[in-house]
Amino acid sequence: MKRILVGIKRVVDFNVRIRVKPDGSGVITEGVKMSINPFDEIALEEALRMKERGAAEEIVVAAIGPAEVQQQLRTALAMGADRAVLVQSEAAPEPLIAARIFLKLIEREQPFAVILGKQAIDDDNNQTGQMLAALWGRPQATFASKIELTDGKATVTREVDAGLETLEVELPAVFTTDLRLNEPRYVKLPDIMKAKKKPLETLPLEGLGVEARERLKVLRVEPPAQRQKGIKVKDAQELVDALRKKGLI
Amino acid sequence: MAKILIIAEHDGTKLNASTAKCVTCARGIPAADITIAVCAASPASVAAEAARIEGVNRVVTLEHPANVHALAAVIAPQIVAIAGPYTHVLGPSTTFGKDLMPRIAALLDAPQVSDIMAVESASRFRRPVYAGNAIATVEATGAGKLVGTVRTASFTAAPAGGAAPVEAMPVAADLPEHTRFVSVSAAASDRPDLQAARRVVSGGRALGSAENFKILHSLADRFGAALAASRAAVDAGYAPNEMQVGQTGKIIAPELYVAIGISGAIQHLTGIKDARTIVAINKDPEAPIFEIADFGLVGDLFQIVPELEKLVGQRAVP
Numbered sequence: 001m002k003r004i005l006v007g008i009k010r011v012v013d014f015n016v017r018i019r020v021k022p023d024g025s026g027v028i029t030e031g032v033k034m035s036i037n038p039f040d041e042i043a044l045e046e047a048l049r050m051k052e053r054g055a056a057e058e059i060v061v062a063a064i065g066p067a068e069v070q071q072q073l074r075t076a077l078a079m080g081a082d083r084a085v086l087v088q089s090e091a092a093p094e095p096l097i098a099a100r101i102f103l104k105l106i107e108r109e110q111p112f113a114v115i116l117g118k119q120a121i122d123d124d125n126n127q128t129g130q131m132l133a134a135l136w137g138r139p140q141a142t143f144a145s146k147i148e149l150t151d152g153k154a155t156v157t158r159e160v161d162a163g164l165e166t167l168e169v170e171l172p173a174v175f176t177t178d179l180r181l182n183e184p185r186y187v188k189l190p191d192i193m194k195a196k197k198k199p200l201e202t203l204p205l206e207g208l209g210v211e212a213r214e215r216l217k218v219l220r221v222e223p224p225a226q227r228q229k230g231i232k233v234k235d236a237q238e239l240v241d242a243l244r245k246k247g248l249i
Numbered sequence: 250m251a252k253i254l255i256i257a258e259h260d261g262t263k264l265n266a267s268t269a270k271c272v273t274c275a276r277g278i279p280a281a282d283i284t285i286a287v288c289a290a291s292p293a294s295v296a297a298e299a300a301r302i303e304g305v306n307r308v309v310t311l312e313h314p315a316n317v318h319a320l321a322a323v324i325a326p327q328i329v330a331i332a333g334p335y336t337h338v339l340g341p342s343t344t345f346g347k348d349l350m351p352r353i354a355a356l357l358d359a360p361q362v363s364d365i366m367a368v369e370s371a372s373r374f375r376r377p378v379y380a381g382n383a384i385a386t387v388e389a390t391g392a393g394k395l396v397g398t399v400r401t402a403s404f405t406a407a408p409a410g411g412a413a414p415v416e417a418m419p420v421a422a423d424l425p426e427h428t429r430f431v432s433v434s435a436a437a438s439d440r441p442d443l444q445a446a447r448r449v450v451s452g453g454r455a456l457g458s459a460e461n462f463k464i465l466h467s468l469a470d471r472f473g474a475a476l477a478a479s480r481a482a483v484d485a486g487y488a489p490n491e492m493q494v495g496q497t498g499k500i501i502a503p504e505l506y507v508a509i510g511i512s513g514a515i516q517h518l519t520g521i522k523d524a525r526t527i528v529a530i531n532k533d534p535e536a537p538i539f540e541i542a543d544f545g546l547v548g549d550l551f552q553i554v555p556e557l558e559k560l561v562g563q564r565a566v567p
Contacts, residue, residue: 121380134325140321161499166430166434170427179497219388221385230541232547
């Protein structure tokens with residue numbers, strides 16, 4: 001079976017203005033809207049389009065975390081994924097552990113492509129896809145804005161600092177998505193009903209045989225330093241005068 | 250002693266300024282002994298440049314034809330093969346380093362701290378999370394190596410003035426052939442590089458079209474500035490992706506940032522808040538960009554931009 005594995009993470013919705021907890025232990029997530037990480041939604045959309053073009057037969061979506069993550073996996077199933085796997089753990093693990101867990105899922109599912117978001121918008125780490133490719137000993141094509149599959153290979157356009165880079169990678173490979181790869185579809189009500197019947201399997205982390213000892217400890221979380229609010233100038237002349245006075249132009 | 254290996258970013262002939270910023274970060278680690286590794290097809294000129302960075306103890310070169318393009322899958326095993334003696338492996342938080350460093354970390358079985366903005370000790374760092382809306386202090390526990398990417402906007406480039414020895418090392422790793430470089434399309438420009446520019450002129454969705462976006466070109470020339478864009482402007486096709494500034498684009502710290510027709514979503518602000526002076530021009534007086542701008546001008550950009558151009562007069566020296 002030509003299968004694609006997609007990873008998703010449950011994060012604070014990108015429209016939420018986050019607030020740091022007064023005790024500095026993290027950010028407030030109680031009563032806050034949670035969603036699929038936007039980059040992961042793009043990853044799933046790309047997999048679904050590959051399936052619709054006949055390049056894949058089954059889309060498996062996987063996530064790591066507590067039982068609540070089932071909500072996001074159901075959303076992914078409603079978008080069109082065929083089945084879902086939740087690796088149950090107390091919290092989202094650090095990237096290297098997440099990569100080890102995904103390697104176990106690769107061994108189980110034997111996908112020809114793994115598509116992940118390039119970063120999660122909560123910890124902004126941008127690590128898991130690259131780490132997974134390294135552990136798997138396979139190519140990585142990160143920050144993809146276009147992926148074309150042709151017999152056993154993928155041609156990938158990547159958003160890099162210099163512009164757009166094109167790589168050719170042999171399959172299987174790991175892809176991570178950038179924002180302009182696609183625009184994810186909206187979920188329709190009948191799809192939500194259908195998704196309830198799709199398989200969602202839960203695997204306890206302990207049963208996977210993964211070394212899951214965390215080595216990065218968040219000691220405290222603080223709000224960033226605020227910039228001083230500046231002044232309004234009335235016209236272009238006043239602006240130019242102000243910038244000249246500061247020696248900026 | 251902290252033995253630190255920094256992976257040089259370069260284009261085959263010139264060192265990227267991000268490397269000297271990594272050196273400044275590394276010098277913040279107590280008792281740092283700093284080595285720069287240059288992976289290249291012919292590393293001599295880049296290595297010579299790296300050797301002149303103040304605070305660098307030595308430069309090692311890994312010369313191989315496969316290093317003609319910086320492919321993470323090819324470079325990572327070479328670095329892992331020489332990483333034995335080092336306590337830290339650092340690279341810049343540019344697309345080069347973001348792609349490469351986690352691959353190295355996984356092969357070394359080492360945790361990675363991304364986007365280091367401040368060093369508190371050899372194992373404790375500060376980094377932005379949630380698009381810079383919170384700052385986390387993280388500590389690496391355990392005795393193993395630590396990999397990090399350096400948020401280049403948080404560090405000034407270490408100056409030239411050193412004279413470190415350069416040593417060629419053999420490439421001892423098996424290099425994979427499963428990943429091949431095809432091409433890179435970079436718009437030719439004589440403007441300053443966005444990530445190194447002292448002044449930046451940036452446009453948003455309010456420009457309305459790719460054609461209109463061009464009115465910023467001559468203003469940028471007058472300022473001697475690099476051009477940038479918000480995500481909305483890039484998504485709409487007004488500007489190419491390499492101009493995007495923000496959480497998922499480039500993080501910059503110019504002396505002057507002029508935001509034109511940019512409302513200032515938090516994802517954009519995180520990319521510019523280290524700028525010394527921020528100017529905002531927007532017709533909406535309630536636009537969030539005015540909350541962080543040093544100088545705000547409310548009005549029609551299509552009227553203000555030509556006025557500014559006239560007032561600034563001759564092209565500035567970049």
